[in-house]
Amino acid sequence: MKSLLDSEFSDSNIVIARADDLLNWARLSSLWQLSFGLACCAIEMMATSASHYDFDRFGVMPRPTPRQSDVIIISGTVTLKMALRIKRLYEQMPDPKYIISMGSCANCGGPYWEHGYHVLKGVDRVIPVDVYVPGCPPRPEALLEGLLKLQEKIRNESLRTKKSA
């Protein structure tokens, strides 16, 4: 969907836009990510941020504190001991906040589903997930696709049906 904000103007002008479009455009273009790695997937997340795949071109920048971040990528196995901390980190993030669940472990427990007595079977049991990225671990391209899906989701948000805090 091409919106007004995607058009180019030759000289200075007044742009009339819907508040939704403007806010969504601003939000989806600079999703700051909490630099938070859990397990193997974190290495692929690092590879995605590094030179070859360059997460930065989508406006994704790692921030070390939850208070400055918009999106948290759950990259790896969530154990029962870690689940409480993840919930706490999520609660510390300011609204609007988004979650990408990266990899099979975060989606559903992955290879630890059957015998993992200390593994949470899916991070969505403690925090609400926006986008699930499958794979063990997902390729960087898959994570990029997940991010594009999240951007699409944000683009269609509206102030009236705002995500509940």
Add this chain to the structure above:
Amino acid sequence: MSIKTEELVLNMGPQHPSTHGVLRLELQIEGEVVRKVTPHIGYLHRCFEKHAEAMTYPQVIPYTDRMDYLASMYNNFGYVLGVEKLMGIEVPERVQYIRVIMGELQRIASHMVALGTYGLDIGAFTPFLYLFRDREKILSLFEMTCGARLLYNYMWVGGLSHDIHPDFVRLTKEFITYFRPNIKEINDLLTFNKIFVDRTANIGILPVDTAINYGITGPNLRASGFKFDLRKNDPYSIYDRFDFDIPVGEGMVGTVGDCWDRFYVRVLEMEQSLKIVEQAIDQIPEGDVQSAIPKRIKPPVGTIYQRVENPRGELGYFIISDGTLNPFRVKVRAPSFVNMMILDELSRGHLVADIVAILGSIDIVLGEIDR
């Protein structure tokens, strides 16, 4: 006149950009000076031993991948060597050579992450990007061979999951000629950088006798000046056929066994690994990589301890077989776990900012510590 001071307990982690995963450190500090460090682990306990009990021998291999996820090939290597020894399987020459090549390429890739993230910890961002650029080239070699970028499940009991691609030899040679000059680039960018040297030289000095008492292995031990490498001291597979050196710490800019030495030993090891790959790549014999894979993997009753030189140190598998299809127990001697124990000893008396430098220089992987 003395000011009354009080010790303060400070938590570092489990969410901290420099803890290399989910490690929590409980620091007791007096002002800026650290008095005691207590590591708290278990945030990534993924029940490896439970899985090993419930799975058949080949099914355990993917779980070994996920322990030290920076060196998956080498984790496979140790485990399959152990099971092969238990069953008395003779592995074809071609498989041996390919395993060594993959293992050494993995060592380079693993050290690249270690060095790159160490730069990040110290505050240098650029070397990380340069090293990850080169790491992608190794990963694409692995991907070409077995289809996976990070967790391979490549080495099987008695063989390999796939034969190498016809272009593999040529592309690996190209990589060697490409990467060798880049080691100098790393040295120029980071190793001999004044700020980096000031942050790491004479910090966290590990004397050789302390290192041995704690059971430290791998680059951390060698950085203290002790020449010990299982590839030479207890050769497994075909490592005795190759000519390579074991770099040790010499205290070039500080004291032997400081953080800088631990960093530099890894840089030198990458060169030696390139040397091994270069020798092995020309000698790969013809053959079938799956000819020795048994139809049923059912080792006789017995126990075995197989150790290999992982990029982080001595990785040991203690496998107990009760004669069934599932191992009775697989106990792992994880180098990161043992190496991390030195953290308290190294950190005492240093500043809070140095903890990051010390922790990064030990190069731990939490997947392996918690298993």
